[in-house]
Amino acid sequence: MNPEIQGRQYPPTPPYLVGREKVREFARAVQATHPHHFDVEAARAAGHADVIAPPTFPIVIQELTLRQLLDDETAGVDFSRVVHGDQRFTATRPIVAGDELTAQLTVTSVKSLAGNDMVASESVITDASGEHVVTATSSLVVRGE
Amino acid sequence: MEQLEVGQVVAERELRFTRDSLVRYAGASGDFNPIHYRDDVAASVGLPGVLAHGMLTMGAAVQPVVDWAGPERILDYQVRFTRPVVVEPEAGAALRVVAKVGRVDDGSARIDLTVTVAEQTVLGKAQVVVKTEG
Numbered sequence: 200m201n202p203e204i205q206g207r208q209y210p211p212t213p214p215y216l217v218g219r220e221k222v223r224e225f226a227r228a229v230q231a232t233h234p235h236h237f238d239v240e241a242a243r244a245a246g247h248a249d250v251i252a253p254p255t256f257p258i259v260i261q262e263l264t265l266r267q268l269l270d271d272e273t274a275g276v277d278f279s280r281v282v283h284g285d286q287r288f289t290a291t292r293p294i295v296a297g298d299e300l301t302a303q304l305t306v307t308s309v310k311s312l313a314g315n316d317m318v319a320s321e322s323v324i325t326d327a328s329g330e331h332v333v334t335a336t337s338s339l340v341v342r343g344e
Numbered sequence: 345m346e347q348l349e350v351g352q353v354v355a356e357r358e359l360r361f362t363r364d365s366l367v368r369y370a371g372a373s374g375d376f377n378p379i380h381y382r383d384d385v386a387a388s389v390g391l392p393g394v395l396a397h398g399m400l401t402m403g404a405a406v407q408p409v410v411d412w413a414g415p416e417r418i419l420d421y422q423v424r425f426t427r428p429v430v431v432e433p434e435a436g437a438a439l440r441v442v443a444k445v446g447r448v449d450d451g452s453a454r455i456d457l458t459v460t461v462a463e464q465t466v467l468g469k470a471q472v473v474v475k476t477e478g
Contacts (some may be wrong), residue, residue, distance in 0.1 A: 221372075224371070224372045225372045225373065227368070227372070228365075228368045228369040228371070228372035228373065228400070228403075229369070229372075229400065229403030229404050229407065230359060230365075230404045230407055231407050231410060231415075232407065232411060233407075233410050233411055233414070233415050235414070235415050235416065236415065245414075245416065247416070251415055251416060253403060253406075253407075253410065253415065254403075254406055254410065254415065254418040254421050254472075255399060255402055255403035255406070255421070258373065258399050258403075259373060259374060262373075262374060262375070279389075282425075283398045283399070283425050284424065284425060285422065285423060285424040285425065285469075286398070286399070286402060286422065286423055286425075287420070287421065287422035287423075288420065288421050288422075289419070289420045290418065290419055290420065292416075293415060293416050293418075
């Protein structure tokens, strides 16, 4: 892997429109049961514009930025040897159906340890008005050959 | 929200993953890596079997806390993927989640998750920061 990608920033991703049924589908997939993920009236009664997404839903938008990194041939990350090391979401507010979200990834660190490479990145997810929604950080371990 | 004390268990749950759960998560998330649904591919890369997506384990493990606190109160959630979860074709996988108060701050609390399969921890440093005021 190319150590010089530390600090590299990729262009913001095209807007991702969060669909109500996608929120429900994702919520079912993570075995969520809370009504604010499924029931529009319950979500509105709690002050949301529509159903809200589960805490790990931002992975779907972050994934678009990780794809930029993995597709960058100059970065040299071999996807077939990538293992997810850790993951974090830091939210300003929940994602709501109807949001149009954009994400921008920065490579925060590149390290080599015991024959493996580790790349840490931060994807900042903002809404259509440019306000911060959630930051997704992850480290990928690229296993040595 | 009630007065919280460090060490207090706020939620507990048994989760079950089957191959159906993995296919469903693949579709919902867009992660179609075949190690999550094909035994032959998992074996060919030296894995002990078809594995659950780490993000499925992360996403499902927080649900007891979501139900307890409300999804809009989850401010921060992090995990380390320390051990893969093998999902058998018939038996699936059984996970146990225990959520305990790890720390109480002004306006928020840190909830620590212990997530185990057959008594072995599968997530490390699994911490959820929950808003407690308002």
